[in-house]
Amino acid sequence: MQEAPVDKLPVDKLIDELKRKVLDILNIQDIGLSDIDTNSPLVGSNLGIDSIDILELVTVIEHDYGVKIDNKELGEKVFASFASLAQYIADNRTLI
């Protein structure tokens, strides 16, 4: 198994960071960090978000982490959960 490079954040910390970002970017005010399930799909969860919100997150993720998610198939895989999103970013990020 390959060791994660030392300059990368642990995935757990990234998951929290992403949850915070999602609530902030999508202006979701009625649920807290602890209400978000790390392993549920983003669309269809209690976040109440849809495909447009996912596209909004795509631009933010590219801006903040240098990670492109530029097609629907990849998007469906990556946004399957906060865990998968964080893992994908951790594996592909070019910006710290």
Add this chain to the structure above:
Amino acid sequence: MTPEGIFITGLGIISPLGKGRLSTVSSLKNSFCGIHNVNVFTVAPDQLMPVADVSIPFEVEPGVPRTHALALAAARDAMEGKNCIPDAVIMGVTTGGMPKSEVLLKSKVRIPQEYTYHGAGTIATYLAEHFSCQGPALTISTACSSGTAAIIIARELIRHGKAEKVLVGGADALCLFTYFGFFSLQLMDARGARPLDKDRAGMSLGEGAAVLFIEKSQSPPPGSIAQILGGGISCDAYHPTAPHPAGDGAVKAMRGAIADAGISVGDIEYVNLHGTATQDNDASEAIAIRTLFGDRFPALSSTKGMTGHSLGASGAVECALCSLSVSEGIIPGTIGCTNLDTKLGIPAVLHPENHPVRIALSNSFGFGGNNASVVIGSADLRPPERPLMHVRSLNVIGLACLTGAGGADASFQKFSQGDSLSGTLSDEEISRDLPQRQIRRLKRLPRMALALANAARKDAGDKFHPSSIFFGTGWGPLSETYDFLTKLFGSDMRFFSPTDFINSVHNAPAGQVAMEFKAMGTNLTATGGDYSFEQALLMASLLASEKEELMLFGADEMHPELSPLFDPSVPGERIPSDGGGALMAVATTSPSGPAITPVVYRMAAKDSGWAIMNDLKVTDFHKHYAAIFAGIPSAYEKMAGDQLTDFLSSSKFNGPVIHYRKYTGQYATSSAVAAALAVKIIQQGFLPAGLTHADEVSLGEKGILVMGFGPYCTAVDIRN
């Protein structure tokens, strides 16, 4: 007696397929694909998506945006050989002057005169001026269904006896705004649009214009190309961008058009599909087609693999292609589709066929769930039996307004005392009664729209359910437009918000209101600067059916950066203001209770006073009206003031004249506020002393005339 038909006797088209009928037909026959690398502007290699631009040269008047030039090129061809003046000009447009404005905004040009042609409504007025049209110049901005909706409204204008000859169409030009907007939505196919293909991966953006000259007649006038048999409009009321998965709204629009044409489903021989080549559109449209036609399909094709998707123009372009289909006997192919997606369950014409077509259906479905379908027939068919219709009045059953003073009660109270309603409410104040989840991604204008519509409906009572929505806005959602462009230009074209893009279209607020009320009927957004609310009212009076419950509203937001650039009346204002008014109403030809009726809409002329009196058709003006609410946009103070003086002299009216913009502040849809306040005054039966600066004035049986002056003169009758 043969019923009167509405014939297309002039047809101008400029698109990636060429300019004019001959070259367009030749391109259709040769399966010409106009989609290639973008060369109207430069984009980074990793953002390169093929588009369909108009590559043949066309005249562009200096200082005029590309959209206007495209529209004029098409309109000139439509008017060729005509020795007459159209009674009205109606255009479907989404981007308007954006191709020019975005370049100016990028270079931080802050000279308002440079933005004279920004408004989507300026394309219709540009054509009206060019062809000396004195009647209404109307603009529909319902995203991708705009051009089709324009044709339906033009037909209704004729059918209601308000015009005999209309110049109607759609125009849109490629610009960074829509290119990066659709890029952010991941809706463009890097290989070019492949409609109905199993590997389709999105649309290709296009541009162009198509303009039809249509006229009523009992028999086909010389040079008739085709006739417009019917039209249908509906709204999905489902999602801001995604179509209803079962195509419910699409079926409703198609059924409406077929019923309106007085034909049956089996009479349709060709359908020009909306066929954008996105996964969702083609899938839901295919379901709608199957629902409507069962297993007896007419010829079906999408031409967007040739023309690209020209947004507001596309509906007009495709109606023009359907007209050529019936006049030339050609069924266009679905170019770009090599492996028809069998999962769609519909057949498609992949290669052009020479085949006679008597009746064709053209589909357009857009953002905001806006759907429109038009039935085009060959010129020699017997027109449908449709009696001359009457323009309807709207019985007002509930009202609302938003001003710097607050909602309807606070605004009316201040107005009655002769106090100012100027200023702007905070976004939080506007949306304080709206659930946070509903508004979490909405900025100022859609929030105003929801707040207004909800309040007007509440005022009417819960038993009323608006099925149709008519919205007027001078400038559309400016916050979203500004934020999208600021992010785009600030990141060297790398980052931009898809949410801002989808909410930036003029019809987004009306789409939100439709979703709120699940209003699946007609849904139209009109835009034309200071006359936008009047345009929406006119459209409502033409399209609403008897006893139909509808929401009519107008709103504009004050944006600190863009409003002073776009609206020429804003820069001189001491107190920046915004707001709007909403009327929940029942359409009827026999009004009772407070009712609102559009009575005048015409271009300014030397003798405006006399011309308005002529349109009003009243002899003793003072016996009909107790007061005039006059809208004098400060940008046209001298011109509008002279028109009012001229009108007062023609009408011999010496009663109270209330300059409502002095109370509301200067913004395009201040007339919507004036209309709501006038209804309140009619309800209370007297003009308060605070307004007359003298004694209270009892209204008796008389009404109030809400007038607009400036480049156009309008009048709206409000009475019990």
